[in-house]
Amino acid sequence: MSEGTAARRRLKVVCPHDCPDTCVMAVDVEGDRAVGLGGDPEHRFTQGFLCAKVNRYLERVYSPERILRPMKRVGAKGEGRFERVSWDAALDEIAERFREVIAAAGPQAILPYSYAGNMGLLSFGSMDRRFFQALGASLLDRTICASAGARGYEATAGATIGCDPEAIVHARLIVAWGANVVSSNVHQWPFVEEARRRGARLVTVDPFRSKTAEKSDRHLALLPGTDAALALGMMHVIFRDGLEDREFLERYAVGTEDLRRRAREWTPERTAGTTGLAAAEIELFAREYAGTQPSAIRMNYGLNRHAGGGMAVRTVACLPAVVGAWRHAGGGALLSTSGVFPVDHDALERPDLVPPGTRTLNMSQLGRILTDETLDPPVKALFVYNSNPAAVAPDQEGVRRGLAREDLFTVVHELFPTDTVDFADIVLPATTTLEHYDIHKSYGHLYVSLSRPAITPLGESLPNTEVFRRLAARLGLDDPCLRDSDEDMARRAFDWNHPRMAGITFERLEREGTVRLSVPDPYVPFAEGGFPTPSGKCELRSEGLAEEGCDTLAGYVPPRESVASAPELAERYPLAFISPPAHHFLNSTFSAQPVFVRREGEASVTMHPDDASSRGIAEGQMVRIHNDRGSFLARARVSDAARPGVVVGLSIWWAKMCPGGRNANAVTGQELTDMGGGATFYDVLVDVELAEPAA
């Protein structure tokens, strides 16, 4: 059918990006071309709109910059010069190089590197895992985002299950805690607004006056990494004044007396000293929190990117039990809804294929992995997909040194010529969500969705699943699961017999596209206890943490790099540096799309007028942000949106689009969090200096 005469049809496709909202989009297609796109008006969470980024998705799908054919490196590593090759030639070369690596150093010298560039259950982790596991490659611990917070939350509540995001309309007090809802969870915002129309107040806990803090009734600008201290200070006031929900604690929590004793040490004055807040602010917030029910704490991951990130989330997650907020619809805490979905990861990923004794490498330490000469076997082949480590991984200098190794064979499966692509030996073209099949859970709502292709893959692009299916065949791997179709895998993506899937079948999903999990509406998971912890209660003390070398009682683990905890380092680098998401970027996705680059302007850092003037820095000047790990250049924005002592560089820019070719991760480090082996992106001390001669 020619395009001109084709009838227009509307199809539903799921947004696959790493975002809690997991929107369903309505896509208008004529012939084989998508011509329009918007939010699905029938989806209760999407509510008919998309974010500023995905509204312009067709510009991404049909971008002239898109990688549409396999390519092979012709320039030096890092240069990004390639020539076209056929899929056959590309797959043959990968198979041959993998065979050589296996013969010389064993299969564990091969490392897959992926994260959540695509969160579809198939694209994120299915045939890829099967392939690398059947091959015997090193395993990757995917820690770069949420592993600390998830572990901390689970220690307290048992699973990443929290209050129903839609029920937040019933809350009377909403706390955005390390969460920039307006930018990174924008479909939660209408529910917050509705609650406010009904009289709720919004308090934001964030070192930076984010877009969400700007729109809040109150903003508590604490020092980075001190959230657990604030939570303990609140508990001090709550217990001291008898504002706790004694009955809830007695029936549904363990460790209350221990926590009460610990909180006694956290007087408002001590808490003020640690958090940089005023004692009166802490008193007021604690009483407001305890006295306003239902109260909902919407955490996101901002507070988990610190040395004590696991404990921070764990301790904040204790607050709703202390005040009994879990009793009410719209009360409690929410970090992620992931744990509500009975995903059958074993069926998707087939961990039974992993050869015994296979090592696991932590993705947050890629620089070390690629440059450590004592690693046995060393990593000789790297396969990157769903990720852009040259821009997003900490310690950029280390990562780049590793990626530049002449003896490292690197494959990158991508849609765009990212910083990481520049280091590839072989580049493979990937599809967008409009072009492939997938099935989705969400980490910010309670709906399961099926996503079917709306258009034929552009150029020679292929979905992740098909690339690994073809590679498995090329390498002669013969487990039948390596030949499963996408639909075969989607049919096994969930435990359909789980009570939360009651009444939901694959066929129903095929008919309806999106289905709410079979949980009460509103879902009030812990109104009568029932925490999925070992004790069945909310674990203010969690014995399981002892094995991980952590304090079993909720508490405070200070930042690794702060003026208080590293005074000697702070003499040279006195400013805390955080690099949270820019409104128009999604990690480093969209960071080269012209319309969003225009809207974000250029890489910048916001610093408080006091910190700027003491360094002779004025608005708009080019500055160098530096520490012992590295440095990058950015435009200075002088504003009290950053609290004194804190510098904020909204991220993540492609490094090659920044002056000097480095972004914020030039100064971040590879040290890990207290729990979950997570990255510590916001646990960083720097100094800032003028990078241009004074006017």
Ligand SMILES: Nc1nc2c(c(=O)[nH]1)N[C@H]1C(S)=C(S)[C@@H](COP(=O)(O)OP(=O)(O)OC[C@H]3O[C@@H](n4cnc5c(=O)[nH]c(N)nc54)[C@H](O)[C@@H]3O)O[C@H]1N2
């Ligand atoms: N537009 C947009 N949306 C996104 C993303 C994006 O890049 N852009 N990224 C997606 C991904 S991968 C994720 S994980 C989520 C992340 O979404 P969020 O968790 O909302 O983002 P974060 O950068 O983790 O930080 C949120 C806020 O925490 C603040 N913060 C930093 N350190 C601290 C601290 O120590 N304590 C407290 N209380 N606050 C702190 C930051 O200033 C920021 O305003 O969003 C997803 N959605």
Ligand SMILES: Nc1nc2c(c(=O)[nH]1)N[C@H]1C(S)=C(S)[C@@H](COP(=O)(O)OP(=O)(O)OC[C@H]3O[C@@H](n4cnc5c(=O)[nH]c(N)nc54)[C@H](O)[C@@H]3O)O[C@H]1N2
């Ligand atoms: N300084 C600093 N660094 C950070 C953070 C921060 O706040 N500050 N945030 C951290 C966090 S929370 C996260 S989650 C990580 C995110 O880091 P990444 O997971 O690397 O996320 P992106 O940078 O968005 O890169 C994803 C890439 O996957 C590609 N992609 C999309 N769909 C597909 C597909 O179907 N197949 C293939 N093969 N590729 C696809 C996209 O084009 C994109 O280039 O970054 C971390 N890094």
Ligand code: SF4
């Ligand atoms: S990035 Fe998030 S908010 Fe934007 S369309 Fe996708 S799921 Fe929705």
Ligand SMILES: [Mo]
């Ligand atoms: Mo993330």
